[in-house]
Amino acid sequence: MQMKITITLILCIIYFSATYCQPYTDFIGAGHSKGIVITTSDENERNFFYETASGEKTISGSGLNGKRAEMSRFLSQTSFGYDMEDIDAAITLGKQGWMDKQFASERSNYLIQTDSFAKVLYDFYINKGVDPEDVSPNPDWRHFRYSWWNINTFGKDQLRQRIAYALSQILVVSDDADIGNYARGLASYYDLLSRNAFGNFRDLLLEMTLHPCMGSYLSHLNNPKEIPEENIHPDQNFAREVMQLFTIGLYELNIDGTRKVDGNGNNIPTYNNNDIAELAKVFTGLGISASIEGMNEPEFGSGLYGADMTKPMKMYEEWHQQGEKILFGSHVIPNNQSGMKDISDAIDILFNHPNTGPFISRLLIQRLVSSNPSNEYIGRVASIFNNDGSGVRGNLKATVNAIIMDEEARECEFTYAAGFGKLMEPVLRHTQFLKGVGIELPSGYFFNHGSNLENSTFQHPLSAPSVFNFYSPDYMPTGVLSDSGLVAPEFQILNSLTSLDYANLAFIWNYYEYTVNNWEDDYFQGPTNASGYFEIAHDDEVLINHIDLLFTNGRMSEETRATIKESIKNMVPTLYGSREKIILALYLTFISPDYVIKK
Numbered sequence: 031m032q033m034k035i036t037i038t039l040i041l042c043i044i045y046f047s048a049t050y051c052q053p054y055t056d057f058i059g060a061g062h063s064k065g066i067v068i069t070t071s072d073e074n075e076r077n078f079f080y081e082t083a084s085g086e087k088t089i090s091g092s093g094l095n096g097k098r099a100e101m102s103r104f105l106s107q108t109s110f111g112y113d114m115e116d117i118d119a120a121i122t123l124g125k126q127g128w129m130d131k132q133f134a135s136e137r138s139n140y141l142i143q144t145d146s147f148a149k150v151l152y153d154f155y156i157n158k159g160v161d162p163e164d165v166s167p168n169p170d171w172r173h174f175r176y177s178w179w180n181i182n183t184f185g186k187d188q189l190r191q192r193i194a195y196a197l198s199q200i201l202v203v204s205d206d207a208d209i210g211n212y213a214r215g216l217a218s219y220y221d222l223l224s225r226n227a228f229g230n231f232r233d234l235l236l237e238m239t240l241h242p243c244m245g246s247y248l249s250h251l252n253n254p255k256e257i258p259e260e261n262i263h264p265d266q267n268f269a270r271e272v273m274q275l276f277t278i279g280l281y282e283l284n285i286d287g288t289r290k291v292d293g294n295g296n297n298i299p300t301y302n303n304n305d306i307a308e309l310a311k312v313f314t315g316l317g318i319s320a321s322i323e324g325m326n327e328p329e330f331g332s333g334l335y336g337a338d339m340t341k342p343m344k345m346y347e348e349w350h351q352q353g354e355k356i357l358f359g360s361h362v363i364p365n366n367q368s369g370m371k372d373i374s375d376a377i378d379i380l381f382n383h384p385n386t387g388p389f390i391s392r393l394l395i396q397r398l399v400s401s402n403p404s405n406e407y408i409g410r411v412a413s414i415f416n417n418d419g420s421g422v423r424g425n426l427k428a429t430v431n432a433i434i435m436d437e438e439a440r441e442c443e444f445t446y447a448a449g450f451g452k453l454m455e456p457v458l459r460h461t462q463f464l465k466g467v468g469i470e471l472p473s474g475y476f477f478n479h480g481s482n483l484e485n486s487t488f489q490h491p492l493s494a495p496s497v498f499n500f501y502s503p504d505y506m507p508t509g510v511l512s513d514s515g516l517v518a519p520e521f522q523i524l525n526s527l528t529s530l531d532y533a534n535l536a537f538i539w540n541y542y543e544y545t546v547n548n549w550e551d552d553y554f555q556g557p558t559n560a561s562g563y564f565e566i567a568h569d570d571e572v573l574i575n576h577i578d579l580l581f582t583n584g585r586m587s588e589e590t591r592a593t594i595k596e597s598i599k600n601m602v603p604t605l606y607g608s609r610e611k612i613i614l615a616l617y618l619t620f621i622s623p624d625y626v627i628k629k
Contacts, residue, residue: 096584097121098117098118098121098579098584099579099583099584099585100584101117101120101121101125102117102579102580102583102584103583103584103585103628104120104125104128104434104440105117105120106462106583106628107398107399107434107439107628108128108129108132108188108189108192108398108434109188109189109192109465110182110183110188110191110192110195110458110461110462110465111183111458111461111462111463111464111465111466112462112465112466112580113465113466113468113580114576114579114580116465117579117580125434125435125440126435129189129431129434129435132187132188132189132190133189133228133427133431135186135187135189135190136186136187137187137190137224137225138181138185138186138187138190138191138224139221140174140177140178140181140217140218140220140221140224141214141217141218141221141340143176143177143180143181143217144169144173144174144176144177144213144214144217145169145173145214146177147169147172147173147176147177147475148167148168148169148170148173148213149167150475151165151173152165152166152167169213169214169217170211170213171205171210171211171213171216171479172213172479173213174205174213174214174216174217174220174492175478175479175480175490175491176475176476176477176478176479177217178220178480178491178492179476179478179479179480180475180476182195182461183461183464183465183469183476184476187224189430190224190227190228191224191227192398193224193227193228193394193426193430194220194223194224194227195397195457195491196393196394196397196398197223197226197227197234198220198223198491198492199397199494199499199500200275200276200390200393200394200397200499201223201234201238201244201276202247202275202494202496202497202498202499203216203219203243203244203247203492204247204492204493204494204495204496204497205492205493206493206494206495207246207247208246208334209243209246209247209334209339211334212243212334212337212339214339214340215242215243215334215339215340216243216492217340218241218243218339218340219241219243219244219492220491220492222234222237222238222241226426227426227430228426228427228430229426229427230422230424230425230426231381231386231390231415231424231425231426231429232377232378232381232423232424234426235272235276235277235377235380235381236373236374236377237342238276239268239272239313239373239377240316240342240343240373241342241343242318242334242337242339242341242342242343243339244268245268245316245343246334247497248267248268248271248497249265249267249268250265250267250268250269250313250314250316251316251317251318251343252316252317252330252331252332252333253265253268253310253313253314253315253316254314254315254330254349255311255314255315255349255350255351255352256311256351263310264307264310264311264313264314264351265310266306266307266310268310268313269306269307269309269310269312269313270306271497272309272380273300273301273305273306273309273380275497275498276380277380277381277383277385277386277389277390278300278301278380278383278385278386278389279300279385279389280299280300281297281298281299281300282297282298282299282300282384282385283384283385283388283389284388284409285384285387285388285409285412285413285416286388286405286406286408286409286412287388287389287391287392287403287405287408287409287412288405300358300383300385301357301358305357305358308355308356308357309355309357309376311351311353311355312351312355312363312372312373312375312376313373313376314349314350314351314369315330315345315346315347315348315349315350315351315369316343316344316345316346316369317329317330317331317332317343317344317346317349318332318333318334318337318338318343318344319338319341319342319343319344320337320338320341321336321337321338322336322337322338325337329346330346330348330349345368345369345370345373346369347368347369350368350369350372352365352366353365355372355376357376357379358379358383361379363375363376363379381423381424382423386415386424387412387413387415387416387423388408388409388412390415390429391408391411391412391415391429391433392408392503393503394411394429394430394433395407395408395411395433396452396503396519398433398434398439399433399434399438399439399452400438400439400449400450400451400452401449401451401452401453401516401517401518401519401520402449402450402516402517403438404438404447406438407436407438407439410432410436411429411432411433411436414428414429414431414432415428415429415432438450445629448514448516449514449516450629451627451628451629452518452519452520452627452628453518453519453520453521453524453626453627453628454520454625454626454627454628455489455500455520456483456486456487456488456489456523456528456532457483457489457490457491459532459536459620459625459626460483460535460539460545462581463536463539463558463620464545464558466580466581467539467540467558467559467560467562467616468558468559468562469545469556469557469558469559470556470557470558470559471556472555473554473555476546476556477546477554477556478545478546478556482535482545483535485531486528486531486532486534486535487523487528487531487532487535488500488523488528489523500520500522500523501519501520501521501522501523502519502522503517503519504517504519505517505518505519505521505522506518507521532621533621536617536620536621537617539558539620540558540560540613540614540616540617540620541613541617543557543558543559543560543561543613544556544557544558545558560609560612560613560616561609561612563576563612563616564608564609564612567608567609567611567612568608570595570598570599570611573598573611573612573615574586574591574594574595574615577615577616577619578591578619581619581620581625582619582622582624582625583628583629585624585629586619586622586624587623587624590618590619590622590623590624593618593622594614594615594618594619597614597615597618598611598614598615601614
């Protein structure tokens, strides 16, 4: 009980300690050597990251140590995890070179992967003698989840997928709804996000609007025109959320994300109830466009059953609300247009609204770098969103590049600013563990449906409890943070239950070396490989430094380092003793503030 209470307290004060404690700056690679006595163990000085470097370079950060720690931090913002080979490959390319290679990388395909999992499992069961009547060849919710974990754990297009994941928390649909039964639809929606991750935000908005998963989730699928005599009026759900959550937010913003105020100092709303009603008229007449083989042809009013959820919705003009629509007092969508032209015009109005750049820029920065970006940081990124340098607005490739390469994301001095950094969300903790520790796949497939993670931490991709995501971008934990005007979104799902359950998960990942153990057949297992650290476990300092580099970006505090050292110092250097040493060092790292707070 005492251990559990201690873990809870540690996790609950993570953000506070990381933000408000006096930063410890005399760590390896901090960028200086003032007041530090440099000694080496021998003439060649074996570098603890397996390279040789002078003592001076090791301390100052100018040698390979500093480069590796710096690149580890870079990859923690741009990927789902990495091992030592990934770090060294990125050093060879350089940060911009790595970004450029990622921008050009081949895109992973969720729909193909989801279908592949369904076929693999169907064939497996048939070969095991299961009656074909008892097993379906069609994908279900598990198959999409299998595809997500395979692509994001083993895929090469890490940056694209990291952006797609960020977008999935902005343009939210959830399997905690009717669409959860349609795995191919979910896969298709995620492909939409990853396909447009480096494209133009306007294209993303339009494709998202027309996807049947979004249409079902926010109820503009089969949204009818107004029929007053039958008391039928257009549904306003999507119209409200596409403004509030997907594009312009609640209040008018300056380019740097600060709110504009009127003559009385009050915030200025971006829209009112009339704007919602007018925009709702635009999103009428959309219905299912195609059916799966053997089902009836769709018509307006057709439900999801039998629908081809991978095809965009189409316009049924007879159900579209005709007439002029006026948005924000001055933007006119003319009468006598086609329904799709009305939608295109509305998307243009939202896309070109002055709020969209700073609003979306802040949300992406929060997902990738820091919960509390400075106004200057938001302004610099929003300026690139507004104009990529070639006169193009909404270029997400340029916007992402601006976010990652900005001085506030890259320069070490900003990591000591109050409020900089973010609580690492549970999904990323898991993927980074899988990438850094390694995983073995007897079948060649990773059969992870993430239910354990979801039940323990309240998070799994495309499983948010509502369109407002797992957490609000403006969530302020009560206490020091709220008193200081700082937000910490991920803390909204951190409580006494999830903090303890995460610690238990980390224990299972490390001590039992598995993440998937819910199948009877060995074919489905996915053991992790903490034991792969055997070759460095003979030297406690080397082991801790290796773990520090991979999981805490070379920034492990002296307190955490001392705790781990003390815990493992008496473990005998036998094969079994080395294993115990490795998994304990990993476990203590994974429940430490140094790991779960990214600076």
